[in-house]
Amino acid sequence: MEKAQYEKGIQQFTQMVGIESIDPLREQFKSLSPDFEKYVMGFVGGEIWSRSNLDLRTRSLCSIAILAALGRTNALELNIKMALNNGATKTEIIEVFFQVAIYAGFAAAWDGLVKADKVFKEIDAG
Amino acid sequence: MEKAQYEKGIQQFTQMVGIESIDPLREQFKSLSPDFEKYVMGFVGGEIWSRSNLDLRTRSLCSIAILAALGRTNALELNIKMALNNGATKTEIIEVFFQVAIYAGFAAAWDGLVKADKVFKEIDAG
């Protein structure tokens, strides 16, 4: 992983999670595996999320759709938070779960809405 | 299924698949099960796709993301076609598969890109 790409990714994620959350997030990844942090920042952030062709808000909504369909816990929670920073409204995030309901089932939508509700309440509580 | 809702759904799908494709699509569903056609038109089309809160192009891109993540053959193909009618460009559709690659794996992205390529070629061939 090239240093420039890694730093580009950290910058990209900083914009999406907020300046106050980037270090705890990176520490969490590093504690699991330093190389995992390196790839999430450098490739997921520095290569994919920083591409053009699709705005960040749309990328966020598509990501939430994927993660709810597959039932991925940690990444779904993070992506709901990031979606708000990327310009999506709560209403739009909830709306994605209706597309999830028809194409991945009401059960996936339910699990996802419970997760979104938890994230929204944590944010409201500051 | 209320008649008004069913007709609203047919109208919604007509807009999304094109006037020349709506009857063959409905016949295909009816041949599998008349009630399946009724629910796809009336509920999927008349209730969910016709909601506000999120534009059709974004709904399409989220749907493609879900269907590629889950590997659903028939609906993925239809949704790639509908996405073009819903205002998404080929570039944007392909871009969704990069979000699929990071969150559902490169293997799901590959299978999805092969399907998109097939759809694009069929459309280009008229």
Add this chain to the structure above:
Amino acid sequence: MEKAQYEKGIQQFTQMVGIESIDPLREQFKSLSPDFEKYVMGFVGGEIWSRSNLDLRTRSLCSIAILAALGRTNALELNIKMALNNGATKTEIIEVFFQVAIYAGFAAAWDGLVKADKVFKEIDAG
């Protein structure tokens, strides 16, 4: 969503979750999204669960099979409870997980049996 269908669905779910549980369940759905409650009641309950062709007990066992295979937490728990009200015995519910074991793997069966055990214990504890 037509009012008659919505009320038919509430009636259907009342029968399946019990008169004492329908209001808390509906409130839980409404707190996630009022429209989600509307569709779960009106479409899932009022259109699908209220169909003929297959008795409620068989529908319940098939639903448990699907939800265990896909690992959907909230809906699996609810459907195990509803299965008991729909005429399935604990023995039959557990038996479904043996079909899950061969066709979705022992790991899916294990996760599902843990959930069933939790539900059965809560019911026994009143």
Add this chain to the structure above:
Amino acid sequence: MEKAQYEKGIQQFTQMVGIESIDPLREQFKSLSPDFEKYVMGFVGGEIWSRSNLDLRTRSLCSIAILAALGRTNALELNIKMALNNGATKTEIIEVFFQVAIYAGFAAAWDGLVKADKVFKEIDAG
């Protein structure tokens, strides 16, 4: 794998696929891997399908539900055929896909209905 259990499984599958189909099916499994045939017959057939607690028709419908939810091609096709021998009607099999639609999504139901349609047509054509 004990010989008695293996033979019990062959008997079980013979009942479910029909006397004319058991040898081609076993040969197909053996050509993939002799041990795979041994386990499918001896364990899947001789241990699980031959259990009591749940009748064969219900086991078949639950299996179809699982396989459609997971998108498993070969086993779904075989289980639709077996369901007919196990006492399920075409109407009941199709009905299972409505439970699939609500809990695993309309896309999984569509793929499954296409497969069921293919099997039904092959059987009708003799």
Add this chain to the structure above:
Amino acid sequence: MEKAQYEKGIQQFTQMVGIESIDPLREQFKSLSPDFEKYVMGFVGGEIWSRSNLDLRTRSLCSIAILAALGRTNALELNIKMALNNGATKTEIIEVFFQVAIYAGFAAAWDGLVKADKVFKEIDAG
């Protein structure tokens, strides 16, 4: 399930989970369903894990890969523990999640790494 095969499986699992953990594990399975314990020991342990052709360490790493891809909670945790007894190092287990990241997505890898981290910490804490 033949008695000899069942006992062979218990022996196999005893080797993989450790002499101090085999009875609690079996009791956990039995409390969910006595027959589930019988099949996990006799078939999963006595037939599959005790096969030759592939060493236990490789079997463990492949199993972790499957379970992380499918998001199966209980079996993933058990298989991470067993992998250490089967000769895999922590480094190798973590390395598997990089293959998971590329083929099942970074989200599956993240969920799996969180689980591995929990298991490693419990073991270190004795």
Add this chain to the structure above:
Amino acid sequence: MEKAQYEKGIQQFTQMVGIESIDPLREQFKSLSPDFEKYVMGFVGGEIWSRSNLDLRTRSLCSIAILAALGRTNALELNIKMALNNGATKTEIIEVFFQVAIYAGFAAAWDGLVKADKVFKEIDAG
């Protein structure tokens, strides 16, 4: 994507698919999306497959396990071919599907074995 990493990945994949197959494979990816080819070569090949900690044969077997569990068609086929070049025997590849059978279900193992059989026959036919 840094040029050095991209070239490292092409070299890595050349070793795994064989000198005669690398160009057709790259052309196939490029025809789907030039950037997809860039990331598969540069990241999947140049970052992950070229890591130490786990030998190529074990990486291949884990990848086959993941892809069979998730039912990913194109990548499963490629990874079965690559596994043979990475030092796995046909017997070992087939053995992986027994781990798939217990942890992802016999249905996933069946679909995977059919794919493996196809690849083996194509290779034998030259």
